[in-house]
Amino acid sequence: MNLTSIPAFQDNYIWTLSDANRRCLIIDPGEATPVLAILNKNQWQPEAILLTHHHQDHVGGVTRLVEEYPQLVVYGPQETQDKGATHIVSEGDVIPLLGREFTVIATPGHTLGHISYFSKPYLFCGDTMFSGGCGRLFEGTAEQMYQSFHKINQLPEDTLICCAHEYTLSNMKFSHAILPQDHEITRYYQEISELRAKNGISLPSTLAKERKINLFLRTQNDDLKRILGFNFTPKHPWDVFARLRQEKDTF
Numbered sequence: 001m002n003l004t005s006i007p008a009f010q011d012n013y014i015w016t017l018s019d020a021n022r023r024c025l026i027i028d029p030g031e032a033t034p035v036l037a038i039l040n041k042n043q044w045q046p047e048a049i050l051l052t053h054h055h056q057d058h059v060g061g062v063t064r065l066v067e068e069y070p071q072l073v074v075y076g077p078q079e080t081q082d083k084g085a086t087h088i089v090s091e092g093d094v095i096p097l098l099g100r101e102f103t104v105i106a107t108p109g110h111t112l113g114h115i116s117y118f119s120k121p122y123l124f125c126g127d128t129m130f131s132g133g134c135g136r137l138f139e140g141t142a143e144q145m146y147q148s149f150h151k152i153n154q155l156p157e158d159t160l161i162c163c164a165h166e167y168t169l170s171n172m173k174f175s176h177a178i179l180p181q182d183h184e185i186t187r188y189y190q191e192i193s194e195l196r197a198k199n200g201i202s203l204p205s206t207l208a209k210e211r212k213i214n215l216f217l218r219t220q221n222d223d224l225k226r227i228l229g230f231n232f233t234p235k236h237p238w239d240v241f242a243r244l245r246q247e248k249d250t251f
Contacts, residue, residue, distance in 0.1 A: 001098070003122065003162070005201060006034050011166040012057055013203060015124060016044070019098050023047050027117070027124045028164050032061035036068060045069075048097055051076030051085055052107075052126025053114040058164065059083040079113035089115065107152070109145025110135035116152070121160050123207075125152065130163045131205040132171030132188075133248065134216045142242030149216055149241070157208035168192050168202035174251045175215050178227060178244075184212045215244055 006014040008030050016038065018024035024044040028051060029035050039046060046069050051059055054077075062084035066072050075095060076085030089095065091106035095117075102119045107128040116125040127135035128148050137145060152159075172189040179185055188209075192202055211217050218224060219240040228243045 001100075001122075003160070003204070004038065005162075005203060006038055008034055009057055013162075013164055013166065013201075014061075015162050015164075017098065017122065018042070018044050023098055025050060025097055026065065027162070028052055028058040028126060029061035029065055030057040030059070032064035032068075035061060035065060046072055048072060048095075049074045049076075049084075050102070050117050050124060051080045051083065052116060052124065052128075052164070053077065053111040054079040054083050055111070055127070058126065077113040077115045079111060091115070105151055107148035109137055109140040109142075109148050111139045112144075114140070114148075118155065118159070120156065121158050122162060123152065123155060123159050124162045126164050128152070128163075129161055129210065129214070129216075130165060130171055131161060131168040131202055131210065132175055132192075132214050133167060134214075134245065136249070137245060142245055143236070143238045145245070146219075146238035146241040152207070153211070153217055155207055157206070157211070159207040160204040161207060161210060162204045166196075166202060168205075169196045172213070174248055175213065177251070178215060178247070179223065188213045216241060219244065 002018045004016045008014050012030050014029050015027040016024050022044050024046050026046055026049045074084050074086045075089050078088050089104045093104040095102045100119045102117045105116045107114050107116045110127040129152055169192050172192050175185045176189045234240055
């Protein structure tokens with residue numbers, strides 16, 4: 001399988017997954033033009049579109065792509081039904097595509113109906129987990145996002161985190177400000193700073209890496225709790241997560 005990221009807008013990535021027979025899947029096409037360009041260049045035949053949530057920068061290209069390829073099946077959560085989805089999927093559904101099986105994981109938080117798609121080792125998680133961070137809570141709650149992160153953290157460590165935005169540098173800047181003495185965070189912040197200075201792409205990440213550098217996967221860390229003002233045992237396990245998200249929102 002060939003995983004490709006297509007830059008879109010200012011910092012979006014539209015993902016494609018293609019096989020040796022030039023069949024491909026398109027994940028979260030916010031716009032059609034760059035997707036059509038790469039399809040034509042590689043002579044790929046798209047078989048399906050996978051949508052994670054209803055935001056325009058993830059669904060804006062669906063209509064035109066379906067016009068160009070009328071046979072396209074569009075999978076998505078209920079909230080994408082009016083955004084071009086033809087097959088509504090939810091938690092636990094298994095979709096057979098390209099000789100693989102894609103399991104649907106409910107990952108609310110960014111939006112109420114947000115889902116992710118997992119086919120080892122690929123996780124297409126939209127705006128749920130970013131490298132070094134998590135999505136904004138536009139519709140859902142910190143508790144929901146915490147539980148979504150917990151689900152993702154149960155996946156194998158070699159899982160490829162195929163998120164939809166190039167936010168890694170800003171996330172690592174925040175993480176370094178919170179835990180400046182953390183060796184792994186400092187090292188990765190420097191690595192990503194150099195990479196982005198050369199306009200390099202920081203994705204996909206791996207779950208193994210995220211467990212080391214993503215503070216939203218480390219909310220049980222005592223130093224992190226102390227820095228966030230928790231000099232007591234939080235009432236709920238997601239309370240630290242919520243405080244951390246608040247800090248990121250105002251960083």
